[in-house]
Amino acid sequence: MIRNLYTRLVLIVIVAALAIWVDASDEIRILNPFNDAVLFVRSVAPRLGLDLQGGLQVLLEADLPEGTPIDADAMETARSIVENRTNALGVSENMIQLAGNNRIVGDFPGAEDTDAILDIIQQTGLLEFVDTGDVRPEEGTILQTDFATGSTNETAPPTDTNGTEPQTVYHTIMTGKDLRSVSVGTDVRGAPAIDFVLSSEGATIFAQHTAANIGKILTITLDKRVVSAPGIEGAIPDGQGQISGSFTAESANALAVQLRYGSLPIPLKVVETRIIGPTLGEDSLQKSLIAGMVGMIIVILFMGIYYRLPGIVADVSILFYAAIAFAIFKYFHFTLTLPGIAGFLLSTGAALDANILIFERLKEELRNGRNLVQAVDQGWTRAWSSIRDSNLATIITSLILYWFGSTFGATIVKGFSLTLALGVGISLFTAIYVTRTLLTVVLRNFKPKDLHAWFGI
């Protein structure tokens, strides 16, 4: 027997109302009733994945020689730099995430100018401080350094013009990762220059190097191109330095901006690109929506016809389930993808399975001569162990899938497993809590005499 039946019913109605509210709006807003101040606001506009509205997905991989340990913080910094750069293009809803320990996946749903995005991502902006000994390379020449050689997407010009000898590989002392702040200042002659402050780690390296190499040249390169090659005039112990060269106010400012926002701590290369045209996406969206509707209608009819009264109650609870699931997807900004829709449909199957298990049990108990109240009770109690164990098995597989999807930025696999796992979770709640409460309420107020007609036995 269920206690607090009407409390349960009220709770169900409240949850349903909340879910429908989120489902029906693009933004939810709670106002203070006394002064109309906004207390809470959240956008709940549905997010469509690449496959449903077209767009670009790109997978970037750290371009370092095999076996180089990769610093997780540096990857995170690189991720946020890529995010800042692409946000500057005004693409909305893009998502840049880490995938595994050496990859970054960028999703740009709805992006039309995919080339512009790819260009700006690949502008590596890798700043290096290079020990060139006594050589003072000219501004604009390309230096070979021992940090991450062999990148394919560098802005390097075509290979050496004829007749040049093989280039010396210079040692990189540190990279832009150790740069804490950059600003435009003036040098001793009053010309524009760039002032920089190093992190404490960088300051230590810098202090040691400058102390040991007074009179030598410290060349600064951006993407291997020499920006400036000052001589070391004295030890710089405090981690504050200046890059001076032949800057104009504009070029100094541009370089400072690039150093500030564009110094990727780790070089990245594009290892995977997926572009989906908007027409293909739109077509898929429409077709899968129709498919979902048709499938749902058939299933709802079947449940009603086969299981009669409980079937109709289950139909109500399935609609309830769909409303909650969709509201959760919208509220937490899940991206809806095609496999996501498929996962959702499958979890609907799991939700129905729980109901079917219970109803079959209920009919069995009725056939064994129990009265209606006992049969409903027994149906739930007895079916519970198989519902629990079987759904747990599905959730375990979904989690393994999710793990697989997130290591490779396989957004489709992730979307599928997430909606499946969530759907199965919600379906447990609706079958056990909602269907049961509703059925009990119906049976209290309406006592069917003809079990054959109402329960189909």
Added chain:
Amino acid sequence: MIDILSKRYLYFAFSLLVIIPGLIILGARGLPLSIDFTGGSLLEVQFQGGKSLASAELIPLYEDAGIDDAQVQTTENGTLLIRSSFLSNETRDVILNEMRTQSGGEVIVIRFDSVGPSIGAAVASRAALAVALAALAVIVYITIAFRKVPNAFRYGVCAVIAMIHDVAVVFSVAGFGAMFFDWQIDALFLTALLTVIGFSVQDKVVVFDRIRENSSVLRRLEYETLVNHSIVQTLQRSINTQLMTVEFLLLALALFGGVTLQEFAVILLVGLLSGTYSSIFIAAPILVLWEKQEWRNWFRRGATA
């Protein structure tokens, strides 16, 4: 009560009949792995306004860009699908510009996928690991869930044997699909496969749960009768859940869901059907076979069936 279990060797033979031809096709043709696993690129374009380029004109275009393994295929929707080894975004732009010049009209990119070779290999090995992990998780989970039943371990093993059966059926379907419809094994296929594994186990648990319950209530029954009894009791549920709901939903997806989802939906459809079939006709009969240790009779004269 229907006697399902006595014809068990017939079911085994039927399963083999479904599985073996497909696997032979796969063996002969090799796994039709997509660029998701091998690396490579796929460019789908549509010509608008200008002249549509034919395959013979496109391949030299790729060769000029240094890609000599391009294959062109025309789709039902009048678009061209070009598969080749990995294309960088720069090379792709060069090729697209050349296409525009030669066609004299607009070239619309419907889809472009390009996967680096290293990433493909990493995905493939990780996928195999994911499947193996799932199988292991299942054995452990079932052994724990059924720890109060004698020989709990058997239930886990039988579930996994039936699961392997379902995986084999899915691959067999993929073999036929590859032969007749040019299907490929891609990330979506993998998703479908893992789902089949998940639901296959879910289904076994429902049947086993009934055996678990009955074995404490109906102790005096012979094991085979007990299992048969449990199957029959859950039969209605199996049919309703499987055929009426899951298959309806997937059928709708396969029929109306558009090209991208069709292959996925068909694989799931067959795989989930096999999942239900194997709970009744593979997993449960093997439990009985194991209990009776029937392999002792296999090599005696005329002992089968």
